Amino acid sequence: MLELHVWGPAFGLPSIDAHCLAAIAYLQQAVPRGKWQLIASSDPSLSPSKSLPALRNGDIWIGGFRNIFHYVAQFSAGEWILDAGLPEQESADCIAFSSLVESHGQPLLDLSLYVSSQNYTTTTRPLYNTIQPIPLPYLTPPSLRAAAKIRTSHLGLSSLDIDTDAQDTTEPSIIPASLRRPKNTVSSLLAKSPETSAQIRLTALATDFFEPLQHLRGKKAFFVSDTQFSSLDCLALGYLALMLVPDLPQPWLSRTMKEKFPSLCTWTEELRETVFGKEKVTLEDAFLVSSNDTELDARLKRLRGRSHLPWKPPYNRGALDVGGVFLSSLAESIPVVGPLSKSTRMKPHGKGKEDEVQGTSSWRYLGLVGSVITGLGMGIGYMLHHGIISIPGEASEMERERQRPSDLGHLGEALGFYGNHTDVMAQRQRAMESEPHGKPVVEVEVGSGMIRSTETVS
Numbered sequence: 001m002l003e004l005h006v007w008g009p010a011f012g013l014p015s016i017d018a019h020c021l022a023a024i025a026y027l028q029q030a031v032p033r034g035k036w037q038l039i040a041s042s043d044p045s046l047s048p049s050k051s052l053p054a055l056r057n058g059d060i061w062i063g064g065f066r067n068i069f070h071y072v073a074q075f076s077a078g079e080w081i082l083d084a085g086l087p088e089q090e091s092a093d094c095i096a097f098s099s100l101v102e103s104h105g106q107p108l109l110d111l112s113l114y115v116s117s118q119n120y121t122t123t124t125r126p127l128y129n130t131i132q133p134i135p136l137p138y139l140t141p142p143s144l145r146a147a148a149k150i151r152t153s154h155l156g157l158s159s160l161d162i163d164t165d166a167q168d169t170t171e172p173s174i175i176p177a178s179l180r181r182p183k184n185t186v187s188s189l190l191a192k193s194p195e196t197s198a199q200i201r202l203t204a205l206a207t208d209f210f211e212p213l214q215h216l217r218g219k220k221a222f223f224v225s226d227t228q229f230s231s232l233d234c235l236a237l238g239y240l241a242l243m244l245v246p247d248l249p250q251p252w253l254s255r256t257m258k259e260k261f262p263s264l265c266t267w268t269e270e271l272r273e274t275v276f277g278k279e280k281v282t283l284e285d286a287f288l289v290s291s292n293d294t295e296l297d298a299r300l301k302r303l304r305g306r307s308h309l310p311w312k313p314p315y316n317r318g319a320l321d322v323g324g325v326f327l328s329s330l331a332e333s334i335p336v337v338g339p340l341s342k343s344t345r346m347k348p349h350g351k352g353k354e355d356e357v358q359g360t361s362s363w364r365y366l367g368l369v370g371s372v373i374t375g376l377g378m379g380i381g382y383m384l385h386h387g388i389i390s391i392p393g394e395a396s397e398m399e400r401e402r403q404r405p406s407d408l409g410h411l412g413e414a415l416g417f418y419g420n421h422t423d424v425m426a427q428r429q430r431a432m433e434s435e436p437h438g439k440p441v442v443e444v445e446v447g448s449g450m451i452r453s454t455e456t457v458s
Contacts, residue, residue: 277308
């Protein structure tokens with residue numbers, strides 16, 4: 001039984017990720033029902049490529065939509081291939097436009113769901129709290145957003161992220177506030193008239209993506225064929241659904257699609273119902289459980305399948321396992337440790353089952369220990385850097401430096417002189433009391449620093 005692991009549902013769609021939606025569509029159309037199961041694990045650490053979707057076949061894990069596409073063809077000996085039988089020209093178009101969808105569609109989704117601060121904070125980030133166990137949502141959305149910013153940095157639209165445009169109030173400015181030019185934010189950019197440069201740029205990017213797809217499809221039922229569903233249709237459905245369906249505070253992407261390309265909207269809605277089902281996908285569908293369900297209800301749902309898709313509930317992972325994933329994710333954010341941690345998870349398919357399991361367990365244990373040590377080191381370093389804790393030797397030396405009277409200016413010098421004079425008088429008194437009468441006591445002043453010593457003359 002094949003298992004397809006994906007990011008959990010969102011916006012009424014089976015997944016919050018375009019590639020996961022594409023993989024679901026492919027298996028739904030190519031693989032017979034009963035031969036595969038859909039699991040909303042929302043855990044990319046399961047995949048050797050550290051990404052979802054991931055296909056599991058026993059001890060074999062395949063990560064990424066393209067790799068899943070090729071593995072299914074190989075596993076079925078060429079039987080489960082959607083593109084089989086396409087003419088040469090249509091097959092070439094399928095490959096070329098699949099590349100276009102990924103290269104141009106991903107930046108648009110990045111800008112809409114992750115880079116835009118208003119869409120991210122109010123809609124995207126809270127969704128991960130519903131599909132991932134605590135504490136993973138503290139790391140996953142910021143990590144995905146950081147990757148989205150990197151992928152879209154060449155577009156020059158970082159102003160959509162108001163966090164990077166927030167002015168530091170602690171820095172003084174020689175320019176009066178009345179003369180400063182305000183920085184553009186997502187609210188100001190998208191609330192202005194369509195003539196603003198940012199709105200024109202966003203619309204142009206969306207148009208450059210939608211226009212060739214609409215031209216390719218024309219009046220056909222699918223993109224490259226009028227009768228055959230292809231891998232391009234799966235990929236396009238995944239991206240177009242996430243562009244059209246989500247109800248966002250700043251809906252510039254869906255608005256452009258609805259106003260300029262209504263035929264693509266119709267195609268997306270119709271194919272969405274055909275592939276994913278007419279009913280909106282909910283968390284209860286994916287996890288096969290709701291707050292009002294008894295244990296018997298949950299078992300019946302697992303047996304008969306309530307949804308149009310072959311859902312299977314995710315594995316019940318313990319707190320230790322979730323904590324290990326959290327620490328591993330934390331370690332992978334470190335420049336040196338991250339790539340090393342990822343490379344240890346890559347395993348060749350030719351190894352035996354026993355060696356593979358032992359190797360995976362060993363590396364997982366070492367990764368967990370290393371993550372704990374790294375986390376402690378980073379925490380201690382942070383506290384040392386910010387003065388929350390200090391080294392005992394250095395602290396005592398600093399205290400001595402702080403207690404020097406000279407640091408108090410003229411008052412400190414006066415207090416120091418008074419203290420030295422008091423010490424000299426006390427020393428003189430002790431010398432006179434310790435000697436018998438008749439022996440004079442002589443004070444000797446040495447140098448210009450007013451250093452006095454008391455001696456007894458025999």
